[in-house]
Amino acid sequence: MSGEKLRLDRGLFGRLRRDAGAEWEAYVRHPFVLELGAGTLRPRAFQHYLRQDFLFLVQFARAYALAGYKSSTLAELRTASASVTAIVDVEMPLHVAYCAGWGISEAEMLAEPEALETIAYTRFVLEAGLAGDRLDLEVALMPCLVGYAEVVERLLADPATVRDGNPYGAWLDAYAGDDYRQVAIRAIDNLDRLGASRGAEARYAGLLATFRTATRLEAAFWQMGFSI
Amino acid sequence: MSGEKLRLDRGLFGRLRRDAGAEWEAYVRHPFVLELGAGTLRPRAFQHYLRQDFLFLVQFARAYALAGYKSSTLAELRTASASVTAIVDVEMPLHVAYCAGWGISEAEMLAEPEALETIAYTRFVLEAGLAGDRLDLEVALMPCLVGYAEVVERLLADPATVRDGNPYGAWLDAYAGDDYRQVAIRAIDNLDRLGASRGAEARYAGLLATFRTATRLEAAFWQMGFSI
């Protein structure tokens, strides 16, 4: 374990997160998440979330493929390509295996219709990236990438969180490791590099609008699970 | 007035509409629409719908601009260009003028955040068109284009519809004219032409999936107004 800390106040991401204040807090401390930490979330809500999250991952992989196309250097292309591979060849098989433990098969998830909230979030991200450039795309992806790391860090630091006997413990563990924190740290670093070369400072108002909407749609995604 | 009838069972559109049976009916006979016809819809619901419909129109115009880019003939390009012009230079000013009568200013609408349902529908359409070709895009646009003509035709034929003193009468009139019916008729014809040249027959399963999702998202757009 590298022990490198997740610094959420750094750089462009830190500024976006601060300025999205209320929306960000509503996302990372959503009741779905708090109940998951407390182990009180209804299994049916979690299962609905798991099925939609599978469909979400497919679109998420497409978003990184799009980032690959939108690369202007070979290094950017390699990073994006590694992300697609990580999603389709590592994350998705892990997700499928985990879902099997909840009685959900891959075939069932592939046949599931996408919920309104899944469509809203994923197509918003993809379309923001298509209409804009790679910076617009990466900003739209940040709430997901870094948010999950923050959600889990805060849950683990929260006395209301139950680890022993929590049916969602394995889910927490999956995002609590050093590996996922490294993914989030690298994403924060990469955004600064990309922001510097693509004029983030002058484009800040538009980038913040994208970030806030993506954050709002992430919260709606938790809510989708929660209110079923 | 040409008097040409709107034939909803014709060609590729007719087939898609039939096969989307339950979703289509849930859209064109949504309670929002029925209450609008009966004049019983709450003004607050209608005003919310009007504000979001303005934001929808901006994205709709972008979708036709995208269709212009995706044209493979000059004729296709001209048709798409005329649609963009019709939306931004005719429909939107009419919408703005109409909304003023409901106490809603253009500035207010431009400042309104897009609802989840507005994002879901518009970005789904745009992204389907970007990932696929012009046929995928046009299929995703059909539920809106033809649906409004059908909604109004059925309301006008419905004894439960109130025309005298209905606060929504002007809205009904706007879509009841020969002009809008011609738009719908031409869209049905164009889809057949495009479908023939872009292999609609062999691609039918995918096109139907797009059409059903777009129809479902249109119904969700009514529901957004209805449930506020």
Added chain:
Amino acid sequence: MSGEKLRLDRGLFGRLRRDAGAEWEAYVRHPFVLELGAGTLRPRAFQHYLRQDFLFLVQFARAYALAGYKSSTLAELRTASASVTAIVDVEMPLHVAYCAGWGISEAEMLAEPEALETIAYTRFVLEAGLAGDRLDLEVALMPCLVGYAEVVERLLADPATVRDGNPYGAWLDAYAGDDYRQVAIRAIDNLDRLGASRGAEARYAGLLATFRTATRLEAAFWQMGFSI
């Protein structure tokens, strides 16, 4: 006639033009252009250019449709939509009428295969706009938009240019008017506005690379006509 002067040294465009020094000069003072001004260009070269320019205009209109899709404000969308209309409904019919005078029919031009140089320039512009954002797209379009105005202004100021009896006189007149100069002036202004909101300063190196390549490809387009 407004008499407003074309100021080629202003703003972002002025900086790009200066920094593309040698490429820019090779484009706006290409032998094709000088011989056209002197009336000594071989008709066969000019006719080849005219046919390819028609095919170029189709792609140019698609580029503005793409700019319409890539708009983030209604004002930007309206500007792009007006450009598409101007190209397909005004410029192209004028081009077709002018070509008829040189014995070239529209049908002939539609059947003409695109030359390597036509493909290179048009697809470079479109793809730069798709991979990047609207600023990348507009920068790629500038050499064409402003270059033609400069080419003609310099020819008219050049004692080597022949106006009486020059077979290409009508072509010169078409771009010499106040109308076209206004198009170029507005393009220079718009680029500054767009550049300010999309971070042109920080992105300058990349924008200059796009501008230089587009300028080089414009020169290659003259050369295509010249060397037939």
Added chain:
Amino acid sequence: MSGEKLRLDRGLFGRLRRDAGAEWEAYVRHPFVLELGAGTLRPRAFQHYLRQDFLFLVQFARAYALAGYKSSTLAELRTASASVTAIVDVEMPLHVAYCAGWGISEAEMLAEPEALETIAYTRFVLEAGLAGDRLDLEVALMPCLVGYAEVVERLLADPATVRDGNPYGAWLDAYAGDDYRQVAIRAIDNLDRLGASRGAEARYAGLLATFRTATRLEAAFWQMGFSI
């Protein structure tokens, strides 16, 4: 070694290849290729080709990233992702290592401006894929993918080809192996699958136009090396 034969007359690819008759032959039997086989090609021509081919590979990888985004199934996404990885993590390092033997460094290739022919071919492919769907994109990629396998098979069967002491022998060997033939065979198979689901039959005229232009641009790419 599987020994599976490359069947060039099969399926959709076979039909496209036949119908592009003269263009195809001009590409796969271009003087550049014949002289390469005979060992008589000027080293300077080959080195120019190698430098541009590196720049081509970057765009080629972006095209597969785009195919990943344009996938409609997880299987399609995985195939495209594997292609990007193969290009950026296997082919490009091999190319760099091979070029080093010809005295060309990676830094030199990265600094090299793209030739007109490189821009024309790569941007045509990418833009065809963006304007159309994944089938349009894959058809535009086929001349490169399968053409190299055919070029080398025909050279190896040609008595004019010199293997002993041919300075280009290692290049021939790289494409002559079973590995590359398998890539070409799988591409031919995949195109049939994709064509069946995306309506290739009804879209054949448009697909053939794309295939012919791509083939013509591949020949121009050889010519670029040849005529330096």
